Amino acid sequence: MQSGIYVALSSQMALERRLTTIADNLANVNTTGFRGTEVKFDQVLSNTQNKLNAKVAFVSQGNDYLSTDNGELQNTGNLFDFAVKGDAWFGLNTPAGLVLTRDGRFTMTDSGALVSVRGFPVVDPGGGPIQLDPAGGAPTVSSDGTVSQNGKRMGQIGLYDADVGKGFLRYENSGILPTDTPQPVVDRSNVGVAQGYLENSNVNGMREMTQLIEVNRAFDSISTLTSSSEGTLTDAIKTLGGSQ
Template identity: 50%
Template sequence: MQNGLYVAVSAQVALERRMETIADNMANMNTVGYRATGVSFAAEMAKAGETNLDYASSGSDYLSRRIGGLTKTDNPLDFAVQGDGWFGIQTPRGTAYTRDGRVRIDEQGTLRTLSGDPLLDAGGAPILVDSAAGPLTVSADGMISQNGRQVGAIGLFAIDADANLKRAENSGVAPDNPARPILDFTRDGVVQGAVESSNVDPVREMTRLIDVSRAFDGVAAEASQSESSLQDAIKALGSSS
């Protein structure tokens, strides 16, 4: 008799988690390089007497790799990725990868993200330039030049499609499989004077929000009906005894 209540509660837990990811995505829709969070669900089977019940799992988070749009800024220290590559950054927790290529040059000439993490070259080392040698010119293969002289290169990295991604600093990700340097720039490259916007689709997220709200209302009504049926059964059993 109470099986319906248990199933309804599991559905409400799953819907609450989906609602939280939608709220997080909407809050970051204007965050440069942000990757939207999605939730995948699976039915979990349970045996209740002679009956098999389908419970909704609490869900597993994943980060969308859909590419965001490019916005031209004309700032020579703004960089975006053309293709599927990632910039490498050195964070206090280790190497992470980001699509947010906004950088600054510190007093020692190190290229750092706006949050202070060093930007890395293809070998995983911080990039040093001459802070007094004039503006940087960066080509599609990441090569950095100052006054016509090559001074370094911005690394681009490929992350395996089956790697699990966790959030890291600077709108970045930390894969469970090591990323590898990109050496072929036919499809991937660096765009100077531009940034990549968040890949959150606000219209899609609003549609999902409406769907989740309606589903939550439906599950709540089903739970209320199951509870009423249980109370009616208890009353019926009490009056017949």
């Protein structure tokens, strides 16, 4: 009976973890370049101390991973808006190090630096900043990320890849700090840059709301089951105590 309570508690912990990710996804359903978080749960087997040496399946707390679905591209017509085509990321130089993002809302500072909407320098494939001519107007960017002004090559927007399955931290909503060291993407025909476009969040709001309702119902059901089991255990103890 106690094993059943422990299994129910492990399920509640897993559901609470899922509720947290769903809430974060819903909060960023309109965040440019945001990729939703999913949770992978594993089954953990444990031998209970009983005559049958039965195995009881518990639920792990789960491991977060990023959804790999691409968000819808929106044509903005702004020459300082960019979207990544394919499975790659823009690179930003931040106080925390190299941050990867799909948010391509860039701008040019008075000194000519190409920066993100948060003011972080956009980096080239080598990790260096991109310097533009402040008097040269909006740049032209080709599909491979090459940046030009008035026909003159000024640099290249770097695209990066990393194995986010090894772990990551969120940074400034759309940004991530992967555990794996990001590597520049080189000579991949299925990856590129689209100028004048932005990538919307890949979170499906209706799907997340449906999952939120389902997870809440499951949490309530397990809470009711746990309370019932605890009551049964208490009654059994009282009965055994009264029979002595």
